[in-house]
Amino acid sequence: MTIFKLALQSLKNRKATALLTVLTVAISVMLLLGVERVRTQAKDSFANTISGTDLIVGARSGQVNLLLYSVFRIGNATNNIDWKSVEDIRANPAVKWSIPISLGDSHRGFRVVGTTGDYFKHYRFGQKQALTFREGKPFEGLFDTVIGAEVAQKLGYSLGDSIVIAHGLADKKFSRHDNLPFTVTGILAPTGTPVDRSVHVSLPAIEAIHIGWESGAQLGAVISAEDIDIETLQSDQITALFVGLKSRIQTFALQRSINEYTKEPLTAIMPGIALHELWSLMSVAEQALLVVSGFVVIAGLMGMLSSLLTSLNERRREMAILRAMGARPSHIFVLLFSEALLLTALGIVLGVVTLYGVLAVASPFVLSHYGLQLSASWLSLHEWMLMGIVLSAGFLVGVFPALRAYKQSLSDGMTIRI
Known part of the structure; x- marks a missing residue:
């Protein structure tokens, strides 16, 4: 304990150098844990985007591409699905429920999802959590819309507001269906998934706004809501179909049947x-991210080693005085070793505290701009292991200056060779 107090007092006397060393270690630890947390929570966020859905059906393509455009609204479908195929899949005895999805339109940078009321009944995210409404209710009228939490927040929408959907992903004046505006009837509670960044309308509404747009542009006469016969609106094609089964045992059989x-x-x-x-x-x-952050930690520890070795020559008289007062060479070794270990431990603590501070400040920004939920949860077992590795590395780094001080204290005595 006396040697530990002596090490602490020695660091106080060199507080400027010690503080810089602690900051170097803290920044490297914060980066290492930050990269690990972003990596794991990004994976969890992606995995929690959809749950309880057994199969996703789309036009023939790679499974990653189908997942990206149907669930994450990234990219576009290679083709659409004919509605007759949807009816055939629904007629399969193994199917319990299905959710048709129609993509292709947008509203001020947010994707528009054409679907049915089953979307709000059966879609699950996270640990099979159902969608809930912060305000309002599901769409009932032809030109009702339900918007995600982020859409409402960023665009300042509330119940009863009117919005205009644009044809395609480029929301330009010439591509807007401004003759058929929608009314916001529901706002979903935040989910931390692409649902927050989506505008939901009914499939008949998708058909209605595209009357006269069959060639991709408005060529026919401009129609009004009063001119539309709801009974004649029937989807010919959709983008994807989410399917839930009565038993998961039937998943592979139905998947093979659909693929064939x-x-x-x-x-x-x-x-x-x-x-x-x-x-x-x-x-x-x-x-690659983990390797880069690992090298940053190594650089921080090498900076600490350089600082200890540089100060060692300036402290040879101090070591000699300690020897004259009865300190053994082993005491000198433990003193230098304790300083390195203390600097590493303080750097780890400061790095963890800084990480939580950054998470508290940056989490709302990251969630709103990238849809990634970064929680300030307690350190995981893997993160504790990473800190243990850093502390062990600091232990090894401290051995070199301690061993050198040990050897010098044996030879110097009270006579210091300059």
Whole structure:
């Protein structure tokens, strides 16, 4: 304990150098834990985007591409699904429920999702959590819309507001369906998923706003809501179909049946397997981030080693005086070793505290701009292991200056060779 107090007092006397060393270690630890937390929570966020859905059906394509455009609203479908195929899939005895999804339009940078009321009944995220309404209710009228929490927040919408959907992803004046505005009847509670960044309308509404747009532009006469016969509105095609089964045992059989469907080329994927493939594609980037942050930690510890070695020559008289007062060479070794260990421990603590401070400040920004939920949860076992590795590395780094001081204290005595 006396040596530990002596090490602490020695660091106080060199507080400027010690503080810089602690800051260097703290920044490297914060970066290491920050990269690890972003990596794990990004994976959890992706995995929690959809749950309880056994199969996702789309036009023939790769399973990662189908997952990205149907669930994450990234990219576009290679083709659409004919409604007759949807009816055939729904007629399968193994199917318990299905949610049709129609994509392709947008509203001020947010994707528009055409669907049915089953979307709000059966769609699940996280640990099979159902969608809930912060305000309002599901769409009932033809030109009702339900918007995600982020859409409402960023665009300042409330119940009863009117919005105009644009044809395609580029929301330009010439592409807007401004003759058929929608009314906000519901605002969903935040989910931390792409649902927050989506505008939901009914499938008949998608058909209604595209009357006269069959060639991709408005060529026919401009129609009004009064001119539309709701009974005649029937979707011919959709983008994707989410399917829930009565028993998961039937998943592989139905998947094979859909993939071998003869009337049109279809692909059925299991979301969990597709997510695993997506993360395996990104594993190289994950490892690269960890390697870079690891080298930053090594650089921080090397900076501490350099600082201790540089100050060692200036402290040889101090070591000699300690020897004259009865300190053994082993005491000198433990003193230098304790200083290195103390600097490392303080750097780790400061790095963790700084990480939580950054998470508290940056989490709302990251969630609103990138849809990634970064929680300030307690350190995981893996993060404790990383800190243990850093502390062990600090232990090893402290051995070199301590061993040198030990050897010098044996030879110097009271006579210091300059």
